[in-house]
Structure formats: C-alpha cells, structure tokens
Amino acid sequence: MSATNLVRAYTKLCHNTWKGENMKTQQLGTSEVKDASAVALGVMRISEKSADEAIQVVNAALEAGINFFDTADIYGAGKSSTVFGQALKDAQVNREDIYLQSKGGIILPDGQINGDGLKGPRFDFSKDHLIASVDIELERLQTEYLDFFLLHRPDVLMEVDEIAEAFSELKASGKVRNFGVSNFTPLQIQLLQQATDQRLEVNQLQFGLGHADMISETLLLNMGEERSIERTFDSLTFAQLNKITIQAWSPFQYGMFEGVFVDSPKFGKLNDTLQALADKYGVTKNGIAVAWINRHPAGIQTIIGSMNPTRIKEMSDIDSVNLTKQEWYDLYLAAGNILP
Numbered sequence: 001m002s003a004t005n006l007v008r009a010y011t012k013l014c015h016n017t018w019k020g021e022n023m024k025t026q027q028l029g030t031s032e033v034k035d036a037s038a039v040a041l042g043v044m045r046i047s048e049k050s051a052d053e054a055i056q057v058v059n060a061a062l063e064a065g066i067n068f069f070d071t072a073d074i075y076g077a078g079k080s081s082t083v084f085g086q087a088l089k090d091a092q093v094n095r096e097d098i099y100l101q102s103k104g105g106i107i108l109p110d111g112q113i114n115g116d117g118l119k120g121p122r123f124d125f126s127k128d129h130l131i132a133s134v135d136i137e138l139e140r141l142q143t144e145y146l147d148f149f150l151l152h153r154p155d156v157l158m159e160v161d162e163i164a165e166a167f168s169e170l171k172a173s174g175k176v177r178n179f180g181v182s183n184f185t186p187l188q189i190q191l192l193q194q195a196t197d198q199r200l201e202v203n204q205l206q207f208g209l210g211h212a213d214m215i216s217e218t219l220l221l222n223m224g225e226e227r228s229i230e231r232t233f234d235s236l237t238f239a240q241l242n243k244i245t246i247q248a249w250s251p252f253q254y255g256m257f258e259g260v261f262v263d264s265p266k267f268g269k270l271n272d273t274l275q276a277l278a279d280k281y282g283v284t285k286n287g288i289a290v291a292w293i294n295r296h297p298a299g300i301q302t303i304i305g306s307m308n309p310t311r312i313k314e315m316s317d318i319d320s321v322n323l324t325k326q327e328w329y330d331l332y333l334a335a336g337n338i339l340p
C-alpha cells in the first residue's frame with residue numbers, strides 16, 4: 001500500500017471514530033452559521049507541506065473538532081489554497097461538514113496569484129478583482145461556494161458602491177454565502193456597511209496574549225501611557241455592539257515580528273503563568289493562550305496557524321478550561337501589560 005493510500009485508510013478510520021465532540025461552537029455574527037468551532041484553522045502555512053502532511057493536518061483539525069478553515073488568495077502565493085483543497089479531497093471530507101473562508105483584495109508584486117494576473121503591490125477592491133479572487137479560490141479549493149469571503153486589508157481607494165455590487169453578484173450567484181472584513185477600523189466597517197445589503201459578519205484582527213491592544217487601549221483610556229494609544233479604535237467594543245465576530249489571527253505571536261511567545265525565554269513570566277494554569281487545567285500552554293482569548297465575552301473565534309498535528313489538537317483542547325477573572329487578568333499582566 002502506498003503512503004498516500006495508507007494516509008487515506010487512516011483518514012477513513014478517523015472519520016469513523018470522530019472525536020472533538022467537546023469543541024466549543026459559536027455563531028459568527030448574525031449569520032446562519034451557528035455552530036462554527038471556536039478554534040479555527042488558518043492554512044496560510046500549508047503551502048510548505050507535502051500532500052500527505054497536508055492530509056494529516058486536515059485530519060488533526062477534524063479530530064480536534066475544528067470545522068472552520070481560513071485561507072486567502074495570496075497565501076503561499078496561491079499555493080496554500082491549492083494544497084489545502086487537495087487535502088480536503090484526499091481526506092474525503094464532506095463539504096457540508098465544514099465551513100470554508102477565504103480573503104481577497106491584496107495584490108502582491110508578482111501578479112498571477114489572484115486569478116486575474118494583476119501586479120502590485122497595492123490593495124484593490126475593484127469589483128472585477130474581487131470576483132476574480134473568489135473564482136480562483138473556488139477553483140483552488142475545489143468547491144462550489146465559500147461560506148465567508150473577507151476583504152483582506154483596507155483599500156483606502158475603495159469605492160463602497162462598487163464593493164456592494166461585487167458582493168451582490170457573488171451572493172446571487174451562490175458563490176459566497178457570507179461576507180466580512182479583516183484589519184478594518186470601525187468607521188471603515190460603517191462606511192462599507194451603509195453601502196451594501198450584505199451584512200459584514202466578521203472582522204479578522206491580530207489578537208492574543210502577545211498582541212492585546214484591543215484590550216489595553218480601553219483599559220488605559222486617557223492615561224498618557226504607551227499602551228493607551230488607540231491603535232484599533234475600540235474595535236472590540238464596536239464588534240460587540242454590532243454583533244460582529246472578531247477572528248483573532250496569529251494568536252501565539254508577540255506583536256508583529258517577535259515570534260512565538262510560547263516557550264520563548266524572552267517571555268519568562270508569561271510562560272511561568274501559562275505553565276501554572278496549564279498544570280491546573282491539564283492542558284498545554286498553547287491551550288491556555290487560546291482559552292484566554294475565548295474567555296472574553298465578545299465571543300472571539302481563534303484562528304490557529306499550526307501545521308503540527310499534535311499541537312493542533314492540544315491548542316484546541318480548551319473545553320475543560322474555565323479561567324477565573326483573576327487568572328485572565330494575571331495572564332494579561334504576565335504578558336507585560338499594566339492596569340491603571
């Protein structure tokens with residue numbers, strides 16, 4: 001039996017002994033999607049994996065109870081969605097059992113990535129480009145529809161009526177069921193929302209113990225501290241008020257460039273606090289870091305990006321973790337934040 005056939009046989013076995021029944025689920029925005037896994041898998045890094053490794057990643061996610069997957073037309077210069085789409089097929093995943101989300105609107109310098117050969121670098125929310133982005137992603141993912149399509153990063157030259165037209169066509173054609181944005185300010189969301197009939201259900205933003213500006217800017221309001229600088233324009237409260245789900249990207253990275261904080265000697269106090277709680281709840285430090293995000297009442301969905309099957313399962317194992325308010329604040333402080 002070839003290696004791929006072995007992986008397929010294992011896949012069948014896994015699907016028959018489906019675990020992950022303890023995964024927390026949640027509604028996304030006000031959409032019809034009421035049972036998305038609270039931990040989602042982002043496949044930005046899957047382009048580096050072999051076909052067999054990609055199948056193992058998909059299987060690990062499914063076994064952990066993950067039913068929601070995030071990609072984008074630019075990930076791996078387009079290869080991520082292709083590798084992932086093939087892995088879904090090889091793993092014989094039933095399309096109706098999962099939710100697929102992709103993002104578009106970034107044009108990389110090289111062209112040919114987003115389906116229409118445009119060359120950047122720039123952001124581009126023109127109607128033709130958004131439709132081309134969805135079309136290429138459907139092809140790569142080998143599917144007829146996306147459950148969610150997000151505008152990846154704000155195009156400051158966006159003409160909201162044009163985006164509204166693109167959304168209407170994508171919805172009417174059945175290619176996209178729900179819409180959202182990523183890295184948008186609250187005012188940008190309002191600007192677009194008043195132009196389109198399609199509800200913006202999610203805003204994907206970097207968030208986690210290593211990147212908690214959404215919290216610190218509100219906690220330290222008016223304090224003259226570095227961490228009181230308003231960087232997200234209170235995106236979290238805005239999302240709560242408007243029933244928009246925040247999706248936390250890069251949950252284990254410290255800032256944009258410092259790398260993973262889990263197990264890093266640069267973040268000793270944070271790791272000690274994570275370890276003590278991991279011991280208490282019988283999970284890993286990654287699991288506690290996800291539980292910290294999940295503990296916020298806004299109902300934030302965490303998008304993990306691990307391509308390690310064991311870690312994927314450990315990170316998703318948060319059902320038994322009920323952080324007390326004190327534990328939540330202890331973690332926040334251990335990450336280098338302050339209280340007023």
Ligand SMILES: NC(=O)c1ccc[n+]([C@@H]2O[C@H](COP(=O)([O-])OP(=O)(O)OC[C@H]3O[C@@H](n4cnc5c(N)ncnc54)[C@H](OP(=O)(O)O)[C@@H]3O)[C@@H](O)[C@H]2O)c1
Binds near residue numbers: 045248253263306311
């Ligand atoms: N909207 C946006 O602008 C935007 C931007 C970036 C990302 N995203 C989305 O968010 C998803 C997640 O982003 P991300 O991959 O940066 O998230 P992440 O989960 O914070 O980081 C994943 C990386 O951290 C490593 N890692 C995690 N825990 C570790 C540990 N304990 N020790 C050592 N390494 C560890 C993983 O390695 P292993 O694979 O070995 O576990 C992997 O390389 C992406 O796939 C994408 O879907 C969105």
